[in-house]
Every structure is written in C-alpha cells, then in structure tokens.
Amino acid sequence: MLIIRPIEERDYPALYEIAQESGIGFTSLPVNEALLRKKISAAQLAFATTPTQPGPQSYLFVMEDTSTGEVVGTSGIEATVGLNDAFYHYHVSKVVHASRELGVHNTVDILTFCNDYTGVSEICTLFLREKARKGLAGRLLSKFRFLFMAQHPHRFSETVFAEMRGISDENGKSPFWEWLEKHFFSVDFPTADYLTGIGNKVFIAELMPKYPIYVNLLSKEAQACIGKVHEKTKPALRLLQQEGFKNRGYVDIFDAGPTIEADVRNITTVRRSKAVKVSVSQDFSEQDCEMHFIINDKISDFRACIAPVKILEGGEALISQDTADALLIDTNSTVRLAPCAPPA
Known part of the structure; x- marks a missing residue:
C-alpha cells in the first residue's frame, strides 16, 4: 500500500x-x-x-x-x-499606446515585477x-x-x-x-x-x-x-x-x-470531500465499495492513502482493518475522504 x-x-x-x-x-x-x-x-x-x-x-x-x-x-x-x-513574480498585463490624431492604437503586453x-x-x-x-x-x-x-x-x-x-x-x-x-x-x-x-x-x-x-x-x-x-x-x-x-x-x-x-x-476535491466517523470491519468485503482518497485528522501522526470505502446509511464510513492500520485509526475515529472517481 x-x-x-x-x-x-x-x-x-x-x-x-x-x-x-x-x-x-x-x-x-x-x-x-x-x-x-x-x-x-x-x-x-x-x-x-x-x-x-x-x-x-x-x-x-x-x-x-x-x-x-x-x-x-x-x-x-x-x-x-x-x-x-x-x-x-512577474504579472503579465497590458498597456495601450494610442493617438486619436494619428489614428494609432497599439496594445502591448508588459511584465511587472511584484x-x-x-x-x-x-x-x-x-x-x-x-x-x-x-x-x-x-x-x-x-x-x-x-x-x-x-x-x-x-x-x-x-x-x-x-x-x-x-x-x-x-x-x-x-x-x-x-x-x-x-x-x-x-x-x-x-x-x-x-x-x-x-x-x-x-x-x-x-x-x-x-x-x-x-x-x-x-x-x-x-x-x-x-x-x-x-x-x-x-x-x-x-x-x-x-x-x-x-x-x-x-x-x-x-x-x-x-x-x-x-x-x-x-x-x-475539497468540495467533494467530507469528514466522517469510521467503523472498522474485521471481515471487510469490497462489494458495494468505492475507492476514496482518505486522510486521518492528525498532524504529527498524519497519514493518507487510497482505499475502498463503503458509506453506511448513517453516514459512517466502513473500512477494512488494513486501511485503519495504515491510517493509524480505529472505530469512531474521524477521517476526511473524497471519491477517486471523477465527478459525473
């Protein structure tokens, strides 16, 4: 993994x-x-x-x-x-050099140090x-x-x-x-x-x-x-x-x-993400699961991975023990996840 x-x-x-x-x-x-x-x-x-x-x-x-x-x-x-x-950085913008009397109108790109x-x-x-x-x-x-x-x-x-x-x-x-x-x-x-x-x-x-x-x-x-x-x-x-x-x-x-x-x-990815509680299954089946990008909610012990997730009716995320171990979490921990599949 x-x-x-x-x-x-x-x-x-x-x-x-x-x-x-x-x-x-x-x-x-x-x-x-x-x-x-x-x-x-x-x-x-x-x-x-x-x-x-x-x-x-x-x-x-x-x-x-x-x-x-x-x-x-x-x-x-x-x-x-x-x-x-x-x-x-340089910022690319435009300046206009124009003279109505001469009928001249030139637009020029410039780079401005900023x-x-x-x-x-x-x-x-x-x-x-x-x-x-x-x-x-x-x-x-x-x-x-x-x-x-x-x-x-x-x-x-x-x-x-x-x-x-x-x-x-x-x-x-x-x-x-x-x-x-x-x-x-x-x-x-x-x-x-x-x-x-x-x-x-x-x-x-x-x-x-x-x-x-x-x-x-x-x-x-x-x-x-x-x-x-x-x-x-x-x-x-x-x-x-x-x-x-x-x-x-x-x-x-x-x-x-x-x-x-x-x-x-x-x-x-932020708009499609959500923070949810997890349930860890010892006999996890990937049936009816979707692959997700998942992170735990920690800082010094931060972990992220890709894993199959089943979203339960109550909104909890069901994951395998292997996924929980990789993320250093257990049941009732909070994770943030987003589906791997692109939006329809």
Whole structure:
C-alpha cells in the first residue's frame, strides 16, 4: 500500500536522491545536504506546532510503499510565502499606446515585477519517482494536500497557488532567462535556480529590472515561453486545472512558467470531500465499495492513502482493518475522504 506521512530524519537519503532526479528547474529541492536537512527539520517543527493562523510553517510529506518501506515521492505545502523572504513574480498585463490624431492604437503586453502572493499558501515540491508512476499514485500525492488543508483550515490562507515549471532543456537552458541573463544578470539559469533554491534571493532584488518590461522587446524564443510549462509538467498542470486552478496572469521570474491559484473552498476535491466517523470491519468485503482518497485528522501522526470505502446509511464510513492500520485509526475515529472517481 502507498501511504503519505510527514517526513522524518531517516528519509534524508531518499530526499537527496529525489532532489537529484528532479533536475534543474525544480527550485524547491536543491541538491544541497545542509538545505535538505534544514527542510526536514523545518517540516518536523511545523508538524509539532499548533498555530491559530497561517504562519511560516513548511509542511513536507513523503509517499512510502509499505510493502518495501521505500520512499517513492514527496509533496509539500507552505502555509504562507513571502513573510520572511521576499517572494517574487512577474504579472503579465497590458498597456495601450494610442493617438486619436494619428489614428494609432497599439496594445502591448508588459511584465511587472511584484510580490502579490505574499502571505498566501503554496502547494509545492511534488515529485513522484519514475518507478511509482502508475495507477492513482500521482493523484494521491497531489490531492491529499487539499484534504489536509480542508481539515485544518486555520493553518492555511483562503487562497492557494502553485508555481508550474516553465520551459527549459535537459541542460537547464531557459530561453526566457537567457534574455534576462544577457541584459541584466550575467548568471546562467542553473546557477540562478540553485541560488534561489538555497535561499539566496538578494541578487534578484539587486539586479532585476525595477520597471515593467515590454514583452515585444524580448527575443521571439523568450516571448514564446511566457505562461508555458515544461513537457514533464503538463500532467500536473492538467490535474490542477481539473481541480479549478486558474492562471491570473502571474509567471515565474526565471523561466516564465505559469503560476496558478484557487480558493481552497472551491477546489473540486475539497468540495467533494467530507469528514466522517469510521467503523472498522474485521471481515471487510469490497462489494458495494468505492475507492476514496482518505486522510486521518492528525498532524504529527498524519497519514493518507487510497482505499475502498463503503458509506453506511448513517453516514459512517466502513473500512477494512488494513486501511485503519495504515491510517493509524480505529472505530469512531474521524477521517476526511473524497471519491477517486471523477465527478459525473
């Protein structure tokens, strides 16, 4: 069975391997031992806290195959961004240059440097290892976060966003960054990406142009990247779009990949979810059952999985002993669940 649980110190070797596999452009997992261990420590602290409102908590989870004990994926939630370190984006908007006397009316796209997502929750750090990319594993690794946020709303903002990896090649060459590098930075994309990943963002504020950039002044290759995702990111983008995430014109400052957002209460999985009591059956039968994404209601002992569930007439959820063991619960415990089948 695949379960989701909070990351632990013993998961460091697996996290380091995932950081290596994720490649350039996956900013939230730099290949740096000190930073990765710091992420694990920060996550353990977040799971141990009892905040009454969103703060600097950084929740990092792993997906474990219980049959082997192997960690096959990771996924995270930042309760807020930009409170301790500035969080940058470009916003794509329009300006009009018009002259009635000359009969000229030109609409031009511009990129404006901003910090508009300050204080907003972010879903991030999702990576599923190649060997585990089958069945509903990828969906579980993404969707459980929405159930966690719905179950503990005081820990997160009302809006959540996700930065999608933009276009770059296998060597980390980003057409969008190439233009910025040539005119402003003199630092290549892999280096800029790595510096950001390890928390060194001062150079952004120091070197990034402070005035809006006219898109039509960029190279054709750079213009073509704006709002587009990396080929390997397309499945994740489609999954979030199905959940109701939309782009409001914000893009990443390095590769121009789209940033998408949603109100937590309007996310499809959240709207279809419900918190129910469970009954554990020792002779459980999957007849008349449906597969569900399920989480317990715990924090430090959080668990999530996919399992068959039978909804009883009284509204309780009937589950097997194996499912109860995986979720660290028993009869009368509370879970939050959502059906795996897409809405009709």
